[in-house]
Amino acid sequence: MYRYTEFDTAFVAERNRQFRQQVERRISGALTEDEFKPLRLMNGLYLQLHAYMLRVAIPYGTLNSAQMDQLALLAEKWDKGYGHFTTRQNIQYNWPELRDVPDMLDALAEVGMHAIQTSGNTIRNVTADHFAGAAADEVADPRPVAELLRQWSTDHPEFQFLPRKFKIAVTGAENDRAVIKAHDIGIQVVERDGEIGYRVLVGGGLGRTPMIGKELSPFVPQQDLLPYVEAVVSVWNLLGRRDNKYKARIKITVHEHGIDEIRSLVETRFEETKQAFDGADLAIFDEIKAQFAPPAFRNAPTDAYDAAYAEDPVFRAWADSNLTAHKAGGYAIAQISLKAHGETPGDATAEQMRVMADLARRFGHDELRITHEQNVVLPHVHKSDLPQIHKILKAHGLATANIGLISDIIACPGMDYCALATARSIPIAQEIATRFDELKIENEIGELKIKISGCINACGHHHVGHIGILGLDRAGVENYQITLGGDATETASLGERTGPGFPAEEVVPAIERIVGAYMEHREGPEESFLQAYRRLGMAPFKLALYGEDSGKRSRAA
Amino acid sequence: MPKAFTPKVVTANALLEGDVIYLAADDRWVRRLDEAEIITDEAIAQIRLLDAQARASEAVGVYLADMAPTEDGPQPTHFREEFRATGPSNYHHGKQAAG
Numbered sequence: 001m002y003r004y005t006e007f008d009t010a011f012v013a014e015r016n017r018q019f020r021q022q023v024e025r026r027i028s029g030a031l032t033e034d035e036f037k038p039l040r041l042m043n044g045l046y047l048q049l050h051a052y053m054l055r056v057a058i059p060y061g062t063l064n065s066a067q068m069d070q071l072a073l074l075a076e077k078w079d080k081g082y083g084h085f086t087t088r089q090n091i092q093y094n095w096p097e098l099r100d101v102p103d104m105l106d107a108l109a110e111v112g113m114h115a116i117q118t119s120g121n122t123i124r125n126v127t128a129d130h131f132a133g134a135a136a137d138e139v140a141d142p143r144p145v146a147e148l149l150r151q152w153s154t155d156h157p158e159f160q161f162l163p164r165k166f167k168i169a170v171t172g173a174e175n176d177r178a179v180i181k182a183h184d185i186g187i188q189v190v191e192r193d194g195e196i197g198y199r200v201l202v203g204g205g206l207g208r209t210p211m212i213g214k215e216l217s218p219f220v221p222q223q224d225l226l227p228y229v230e231a232v233v234s235v236w237n238l239l240g241r242r243d244n245k246y247k248a249r250i251k252i253t254v255h256e257h258g259i260d261e262i263r264s265l266v267e268t269r270f271e272e273t274k275q276a277f278d279g280a281d282l283a284i285f286d287e288i289k290a291q292f293a294p295p296a297f298r299n300a301p302t303d304a305y306d307a308a309y310a311e312d313p314v315f316r317a318w319a320d321s322n323l324t325a326h327k328a329g330g331y332a333i334a335q336i337s338l339k340a341h342g343e344t345p346g347d348a349t350a351e352q353m354r355v356m357a358d359l360a361r362r363f364g365h366d367e368l369r370i371t372h373e374q375n376v377v378l379p380h381v382h383k384s385d386l387p388q389i390h391k392i393l394k395a396h397g398l399a400t401a402n403i404g405l406i407s408d409i410i411a412c413p414g415m416d417y418c419a420l421a422t423a424r425s426i427p428i429a430q431e432i433a434t435r436f437d438e439l440k441i442e443n444e445i446g447e448l449k450i451k452i453s454g455c456i457n458a459c460g461h462h463h464v465g466h467i468g469i470l471g472l473d474r475a476g477v478e479n480y481q482i483t484l485g486g487d488a489t490e491t492a493s494l495g496e497r498t499g500p501g502f503p504a505e506e507v508v509p510a511i512e513r514i515v516g517a518y519m520e521h522r523e524g525p526e527e528s529f530l531q532a533y534r535r536l537g538m539a540p541f542k543l544a545l546y547g548e549d550s551g552k553r554s555r556a557a
Numbered sequence: 558m559p560k561a562f563t564p565k566v567v568t569a570n571a572l573l574e575g576d577v578i579y580l581a582a583d584d585r586w587v588r589r590l591d592e593a594e595i596i597t598d599e600a601i602a603q604i605r606l607l608d609a610q611a612r613a614s615e616a617v618g619v620y621l622a623d624m625a626p627t628e629d630g631p632q633p634t635h636f637r638e639e640f641r642a643t644g645p646s647n648y649h650h651g652k653q654a655a656g
Binding site (some may be wrong): 032052097099347426478 | 570572573574575576577608613614617618634635636637640641644645646647648650652
């Protein structure tokens with residue numbers, strides 16, 4: 001894992017010192033809110049519906065146990081005993097008070113963490129595949145390049161006042177677990193003739209105008225990556241629409257100018273940007289890469305795992321849904337579900353955070369990951385330790401066996417917290433999970449990803465949910481639009497609207513009817529919901545949702 | 558006929574705590590909606606809003622929120638104001654916990 005250099009430590013300390021003074025000046029009245037707001041946003045501090053909200057960066061979703069322990073401390077000391085893990089692999093605290101925030105930031109700095117560039121029109125926290133460094137299918141660990149991008153983008157003088165926010169995601173595998181096609185820039189580590197390079201996508205994004213990213217370059221060599229990415233952001237910085245914030249993201253720029261024109265502008269700009277890079281970035285990259293060397297995996301028998309798997313049906317169910325193949329023999333990637341049925345997706349109590357930190361320390365080479373699906377990962381665990389890990393997780397409400405299933409729902413905070421939301425998300429997620437747990441058909445249904453956003457900005461990724469739910473305000477009543485067929489992976493697609501929306505109390509029955517139609521029409525359990533939808537199209541689902549007059553009703557919508 | 562004026566309260570978030578506050582008739586910021594002043598005259602509402610916005614060291618994001626006057630005080634006419642007055646639905650936090 002990356003360890004802060006003296007430079008990083010000094011930089012964060014200086015920023016915290018500045019912010020402490022800015023807070024003091026705001027409280028004394030020396031700064032107006034208009035002056036203070038951009039300063040607090042640069043440091044991750046929002047003012048939401050009921051309170052301030054502090055968004056802490058977890059670069060590429062990677063944490064060690066000391067950092068997770070510190071997140072627990074913040075939750076306990078300055079919040080209400082819990083934190084909310086987000087679809088950007090960050091953590092948000094929902095209840096801090098203004099005077100406490102500088103202390104919270106200092107506490108984060110003690111473990112090499114901060115809240116810089118988690119908001120505002122800058123390059124945001126760089127996200128990555130949550131199985132990085134562990135996945136059996138990866139070309140190379142995407143985190144060294146994500147860290148390089150973090151260092152390059154942090155306080156980058158040219159990119160502090162971009163037309164809008166800018167998000168970069170990196171995957172090291174062909175199987176995309178980082179949703180790179182829905183980012184402003186998506187980077188895929190690829191190998192060509194034994195050389196590692198980067199496939200660069202541009203112009204993806206969700207929100208009010210969802211777009212799938214387009215390939216800008218199939219292969220950018222290592223030495224060109226930073227100047228190339230700098231050229232992309234630089235071209236957009238000048239070209240992007242500053243006249244209309246809804247048209248300011250790079251996806252609109254790419255859409256309006258076309259990918260070929262953007263590519264040619266980027267290439268021209270790249271000729272300039274690369275002059276400024278003298279190879280220092282390559283030396284830094286090598287230093288970073290060394291810090292992400294794989295841990296010393298042990299060679300041990302897996303008898304304890306095999307026995308528990310054979311004998312304990314609860315363990316078996318958990319192993320079947322929550323484990324993923326690891327690149328090292330005898331090891332597994334274990335996901336800890338933060339989606340206990342009926343609970344808030346992505347929330348963990350301080351106690352649960354400490355339990356997870358302790359597991360990482362004792363069994364997991366001191367590493368944890370946060371997924372964009374709002375779960376936690378122990379990326380490197382030896383299979384023989386899994387029965388014990390499972391037992392501990394179970395004792396703390398962390399052993400829900402539902403990864404990838406219908407109750408493993410992404411939900412944004414929605415109008416329970418967010419000042420931008422148009423409807424609530426959390427209660428809808430809670431109700432769906434509770435209902436399908438009662439029905440006991442989750443495993444029978446198989447892989448099904450529901451993603452819920454409480455407004456058009458799509459923090460809950462609803463466009464790329466197999467079933468997407470979007471909460472809106474329809475004449476003063478919460479109303480939910482449903483989309484089907486979205487996909488967040490390398491075969492990314494945007495969901496299609498079923499028709500008119502549903503009031504809150506009709507969402508669960510609607511989801512049941514959709515699932516019912518899938519179960520009825522699928523060719524067998526091996527055909528997933530998404531595959532069935534792609535084969536069948538919208539018609540049978542529309543019929544299940546709206547009945548025989550579905551054609552008429554959708555035309556009226 | 559001009560459209561009838563929907564009664565309002567002046568509301569904001571407290572600068573230090575960040576929580577929802579309302580303006581009372583005696584110019585205090587109060588935490589509970591039932592203690593808020595309900596304003597039924599548009600001109601007065603605008604003046605109360607301006608005065609409240611001037612108190613920048615106490616309140617952030619001051620605005621007028623629609624309310625229905627009832628015997629129990631102002632009642633939100635939109636669910637957003639209802640949530641602000643109550644707190645989140647997933648935990649017993651916020652106003653509902655303050656009692």
